Amino acid sequence: MELNLWAIAGIVLVAAMTFYLGHRSSRFASSTHDFLVARRTVRSRRNAAAISGEYLSAASFLGVAGIVLKDGADGLWYPIGFTAGYLALMLFVAAPLRRSGAYTLPDFLEARLGSVVLRRCATVFVVVIGILYLVPQLQGAGLALGTVLPVPWWVGALTVMVLVLVNVLAGGMRAVTVVQAFQYWLKLFALAVPAFVLCAVFVAGGHSGPAGSLGSPAPPTFAADTTVKIETDVRLRVNTVTPVQVRLPGQTDERMVVWAKGATEQVAKGSQLRFAAGTPVPTVSDAVASNADWLRPGGDGVSDLLQTYSLLLATFLGTMGLPHVLVRFYTNPDGKAARRTAVHVLLLLGLFYLFPTLLGAMSRMYVPQLLVTGQTDAAVLRLPNAVVPGFTGDLLTGVVMAGAFAAFISTSSGLLVSIAGVVSTDLFKGRVRDFRWAAALVSVAPAGLALMMRSTDLSLSVGMSFALAASTFSPLLVLGIWWRKLTWPGAMAGMIVGGGLVLGLLVVNTVSRYTGGWAPWLANQPALVTVPLAFAVTIIVSLATRSGRPADVNAVMLRLHAPDPLGFMRDRAVARFGQVESRHRAGRGRHRK
Structure with missing residues (x-):
């Protein structure tokens, strides 16, 4: 691996700016009211940038x-779903959630349904969702650092975890808000600039890459003699008769092998494959081989269609159940500001997702060898040097690397703050030092899992977190805000059934990946079954347990839906968190639109 000094400079710059902005903001954090919700004085536009920063x-x-490199048109459902989720959040959840006066998602459930047991159950699922979401962030950091620097992949994972932990310990939500807002614009810059430069080179080169044109129905081909080192065990689908020089792990000699058309070849980690120029590119077994199929949405068969619908349902409803997203809406001063924040987030996300989609399409023409290794998540990092080798490519790679580390840090920061806030207020006494202890303890689990588990496609693993959020908290939020007959036994039953099914299928999917990939599509995208089932169980059990309805349901519903100027909104138990005098200081912050 050739050392890229620009990539090192990009990483150091992001780390330095993260520490500086976090340290500067943390000087004003003195109570848990600051650590949890930044005194509820974050203005809409800054909060929208911060939400976009941690969500991306x-x-x-x-x-x-x-995903676009591997799946083509079907991969576009991911950015569509990730963005559309905020439409549902804006319409159904944002303003009432803020008017509840809660500090965390379990705190909202207790305020709505009056059950401490339900709150404890929700705490468990918040921690599980947060850890599942943190693991791919750390794995992505390891992949990114190992792609551009000659270091083991675990170095990147631990670097991000340590940097995030330092910032969170210093100032919690108060510290990370400014950092995340800055990192959104950095990530947008880090993708937009390379995209414009690489598109200019592409247009000047005649609208075709060395692997062939996307308009050609044939699979991509190797433009020159290419050596590919396999970093993880892969199953390759061979599209045509393919001669290849193979060097097995631990051996020094190569041998010529001819793979038959239509065969599926198992290639072990550490193997080296050498392909001659003009050879069609073999693909990992779940990738789309020919460009004609790559351009055509819909896949093959009913199972692909069901999997697409399941993905859309998970991303559309899962966004409103992600703890690190919801906690940011508690930082707005009122319900109107929360709804305005969601509108701004839609605009910011729509702008951002134009660029990774474009770069994914270009990757198929310039770095098709990633379809052999299965490391398609490295496409954005490999593309600049493939299109413009030399100084310009190294410089663009450094810019992309800075944006990638900003993505890992901002999302990990939001996740750690949300989990630590829940743990410190539900399992400890809610003091500042409890928040810090919770953050330190919570950071150990995802770091350990990231080091032990086999990495997979980042969008697919994050998609499972969306499915879990959609199957647990989405029914509780929608029904809790809009249906007064919801009871705490019904809420708990729906959460356990939906969440338990997703976690069970996650175990099945993990075992399947290690034993030949035998699991059906439902184990990979379960939301189409688990979400309706969770809603149904919640409603049926609630209708059967009328005694579980809180006595003050009318007052609570009035507070959730009454317009802000009427003054029904009340923050919950501020005196419990940190210093009592924070109640007086909390109202001093000013809010700008």
Whole structure:
């Protein structure tokens, strides 16, 4: 691996700016009211940038381009679903959630349904969702650093975790808000500039890459003699008779092998494959081989169609159940500001997702060898040097690398703050030092899992977190805000059934990946079954347990839906968190539109 000094400079710059902005903001954080919700004085536009900064994770920055490279038109459903989720959040959840006066998602459920047991159950699922979402961020950091620097992949994972932990310990939500807002614009810059430069080179080169034109129905081909090193065990689908020089792990000699058309070849980690110029590119077994199929949406068969619908349902409803997204709406001063924030987020996300989609399409023409290794998430990092080798490519790679690390840090920061806030207020006494202890303890689990688990496509692994959020908290939020007959036994039953099914299918899917990939599509995208089932169980059990309705349901519903100027909104138990005098200081912050 050739050392890229520009990539190192990009990483150092992001780390330095993250530490500086976090340290500067943390000087004003003195109570848990600051650590949890930044005193509820974050203005709409800054909050929208901060939400976009933490929401645009490794799955967005790296994973979307990788999915487009591998799946083509079907991969576009990911950015569509990621963005459309905020439409549902804006219409049904944002303003009432803020008017509830809660500090965390479990705190909202207790305020609505009056059950401590339900709150404890919700705490467990918040922690599980947060950890599942953190793991691919750390794996993405390892992939990114290992792609441009000669270091083991775990170095990137631990670097991000340590940097995030330092910022969160210093100032919690108060510290990370400015950092995340800055990092959104950095990520947009880090993709937009390379996209414009590479598109200019592409147009000047005659609208075709070395692997062939996307308009050609044939699979991509190797433009020159190409050596590919396999980093993880892969199953390759051979599209035509393919001669290849193979060097097995631990051996020094190569041998010529001819793969038959239509065969599926198992290639072990550490193998080296050498293809002659003009050879059609073999693809990992779940990738789209020919460009004609790559351009055509819909896939093959009913199972692909059902999987697409399941993905859309998970991303559309899962966004409103992600703890690190919801906690940011608690930082708005009122319900109107929360709804305005969601509108701004839609605009910011729509602008951002133009660029990874474009870079993913270009990757198929310039770095088709990633379809052999299966590391398609590295497409954005490999593309600049493939299009413009030399100084310009190294410089653009450094810019992309800076944006990638900003993505890992901003999302990980939001996740760690949301989990630590829930743990510190539900399992401890809610003091500042409890928040810090919770953050330190919570950071250990995702770091350990990231080091032990086999990495997979970032968008796919994050998609499972969306499915879990959609199957647990989405029914509770929609029904809790809009249906007064909801009871705490019904809410708990729906959450356990929906969440338990998703976690069970996650185990099945993980075992399947290690034992030959035998699991059906439902294990990979379960939301189409688990979400309707969770809603149904919640409604049926609620109708059967009328005694579980809170006595003050009318007052609570009035507070959730009454317009802000009427003054029904009340923040919950501020005196419980940190210093009592924070109640007086909390109202001093000014809010600008």
